[in-house]
Amino acid sequence: MxxxxxxxxxxxxxxxxxxxxxxxxxxxxxxxxxxxxxxxxxxxxxxxxxxxxxxxxxxxxxxxxxxxxxxxxxxxxxxxxxxxxxxxxxxxxxxxxxxxxxxxxxxxxxxxxxxxxxxxxxxSDRFDPSLVLAPIAVAAMTIVIFWELRKAGIMQERERLSREIHDTLAQGLTSQRMLLQAAERVWESDPDQARSYVRTAIEAAGENLDEARRFVRDLGPAPLAVRSLPEALTALGAEFRLEGTEFPLADGTQAVLLRVAQGAVANAREHARASRVIVTLAYLDDEVTLDVYDDGVGFDQTMAVTRPGRGYGLRAMRDRVAEVGGTLTVESAPGEGTAVAARIPV
Structure with a gap:
């Protein structure tokens, strides 16, 4: 923009x-x-x-x-x-x-x-060194400023695409892989169930493709194009709770809340081995909050931050929430589950 x-x-x-x-x-x-x-x-x-x-x-x-x-x-x-x-x-x-x-x-x-x-x-009616030096200085400053703006724009776009790939394509492909692995396990013993897994994987691939097309064009998440935010959160398959009276939110705020919920729920399923995931959306007087809790294995937050290649999803969530003026906190410990809480002023 x-x-x-x-x-x-x-x-x-x-x-x-x-x-x-x-x-x-x-x-x-x-x-x-x-x-x-x-x-x-x-x-x-x-x-x-x-x-x-x-x-x-x-x-x-x-x-x-x-x-x-x-x-x-x-x-x-x-x-x-x-x-x-x-x-x-x-x-x-x-x-x-x-x-x-x-x-x-x-x-x-x-x-x-x-x-x-x-x-x-x-x-000019007479020669002055400033007639030469000033244009050179202006040109030099203009090139540096515009070039830095260009680089910043490229880095910002790369960051946006990396977040979208992590939150949509990577998670979608992981889900499809799990479905196909499940289909392979029951292929001989229960062909009907295997075909059901395959059909679900095909549907997930179609949804993933739609999401990819939308984020390349810098559009909002596909679920929000046809559903309200609470409906899109309900479709994540976790236990969903709605608190307060729903009121309109900016498109960017809704997109951030949905992406944070998608990332937290995916982490709970793929890494935490959680048996229960609860998503709570609360409309308050001056803010909207999103809490995602799971009863999984939890993790050491210090290790997630310091170990290379770990914790990118959490960083992406924090960046998303910060872009709309909110804050994100994470509470977790080994064996005690994880709670992710986003707070966005309205």
């Missing part, structure tokens, strides 16, 4: 800077051939830029690169005709960072910076 708004802000900034430069040109210069040519080029640049934004998905990567080259070419000609249009360099540099590799972005940044420096010098 942050990247979408950043893209929109840069597009809006480009058009505002383009309009500001055009108005400066009209106010400060006579309507001669150079001015008319610059305004015509500015109009063409605006149309090409807007067309690329509107047709972004249809263009594909090759088409976007060609579009970027045309935009930069129109802008360079425009800066030659009217140096004040150099102000558009920053949103154009952002486009380069979006579409080009770091090496090619540095080349494009050098071209943009030289164009800005030449424009600054032509607009």
């Amino acid at each position: 942050e990247r979408i708004w950043l893209n929109r802000a840069m597009h809006a900034g480009f058009f505002l800077l383009l309009a500001a430069s055009a108005s400066r040109l009209v106010v400060r210069h006579a309507m001669d051939l150079t001015t008319i040519a610059a305004l015509a080029d500015a109009g063409l640049l605006a149309l090409v830029y807007a067309g690329g934004v509107l047709l972004w998905e249809r263009l594909g990567r090759r088409g976007r690169l060609i579009w970027l080259a045309v935009v930069l070419g129109c802008w360079l000609v425009l800066v030659e005709l009217a140096p004040s249009f150099a102000w558009c360099a920053i949103p154009l540099l952002y486009l380069c960072l979006r579409l080009l590799s770091l090496r090619m972005t540095l080349v494009a940044a050098a071209v943009l910076t030289v164009a800005v420096i030449v424009a600054q010098i032509s607009l």
